[in-house]
Amino acid sequence: MPGTLIENKDTLRNIPLFSELSIEQLRKISSFSKLKSFEKRDRIFNEDECYLGFYILLKGSVKVFKLSRSGKESVLHIIRPLTAFADIPLFEGGNYPVSAEALEESLTLFIPKEKFLELIYTEPDVSLKMLAGFAKRLKSIINQLEDISSKEVPNRLAKYLLKEVKTAGTENLPEPFVKLTIPKSTIAAYIGTITETLSRSFKKLQDEGIIRVNGKKIFVKDLKGLKELAK
């Protein structure tokens, strides 16, 4: 099926991790990697499963999470297109340290471990790109850690909404907004709380006149106030 191959190649170009590679290198990668698609709620892999390789999300969204023994879920990342995930064990050995689940219909590129490690040995550029990617991720997780231990839920929610508004690109509208595409339970687990508390926090931000809620759409009435809460 040459269509998929071309699609791979075209898309590979846009993946930060691969952006500087030559056509031949991209062709090589697409030769040993595989497209895998998932329905909403499908598991992509489970914690402790044998590690086979990593994924790049092409379409849709994915949550990366851990379950505690009591069954409580911590969402570590919400993956958006063109981002790699489950790449850490490449260099660590061991099984998958987390689980991943599609939040909507999603398309991924699966890149098997061995083949990719071979490539990286011959291609120092890729490892530098990966280092940059890891560095970014470390920074973001450190941020999350700091937030969770020093801020209250409404502040964390404000920060989350702010980030979403930025990625939605509506920040400069008179009334910025986001459409929540992932369930509130996932947002709750991501900002380190539970749905009930999240619900109350939404209400609090509303009562303070900072946001306005209309179904799944959140309108920001007071961007300054939201920023103030977030920092």
Add this chain to the structure above:
Amino acid sequence: MPGTLIENKDTLRNIPLFSELSIEQLRKISSFSKLKSFEKRDRIFNEDECYLGFYILLKGSVKVFKLSRSGKESVLHIIRPLTAFADIPLFEGGNYPVSAEALEESLTLFIPKEKFLELIYTEPDVSLKMLAGFAKRLKSIINQLEDISSKEVPNRLAKYLLKEVKTAGTENLPEPFVKLTIPKSTIAAYIGTITETLSRSFKKLQDEGIIRVNGKKIFVKDLKGLKELAK
């Protein structure tokens, strides 16, 4: 001063990051890096300062932390000898994203950014080592994040003590123990709480017959129980 140079070279050998390098490469590194020593409570660098390079701890211990606007401290890492710190911004640009302070008299090797990046371009092995280091760190921070949002303080303390007992190497004694070398306030900020709550948690573990406290020494009376609490 040839003594320091030799000391560098000998020590570089033992640093995981450099363990696989040739003598010439080690010599090169030691030629452009500098020993820096710090007294207890000395700042090594501050958040937002211009990034000049990273450090490897040779002797002593260092806390890497962030201060929230309200002045609350989150301790992200407690660095022990032969570990690199502040290496993330090498690949990320920007200033120091955290602060670092010596917890006791400490000796570090300072490695300037530009020179090291040059080395890494010519030496793919080093970047693979760094990738492994980052991967390990990511895993540990993810663990911290999960703990902090799913476990209570006494559980987190149990986990901390368990790790300390392991690194102290007393795990297999009839009564394993650790000597706390860092202030309780730092332990508290590391496990995401405050000194008062930490103090009460120590008491709780004592009342439950799991540990026995003698000054700065903590004896583990019930290792099984401690492990149970920690997981």
Add this chain to the structure above:
DNA sequence: TCATAAAACTGACTTAAGTCAAGGAAATCC
């Protein structure tokens, strides 16, 4: 389009852990 299930909300209650204030123990310094 209705029926069933999933997701989100609300109120009453409980609890872990933070705040404030004070006292005691240890380390550190002339």
Add this chain to the structure above:
DNA sequence: GGATTTCCTTGACTTAAGTCAGTTTTATGA
């Protein structure tokens, strides 16, 4: 070796956020 500072502990109180239980709203699929 006493004094000062730093560190640690304790008690009384407050509060943010979790639990539980019930209801409403929104999706989803026959």
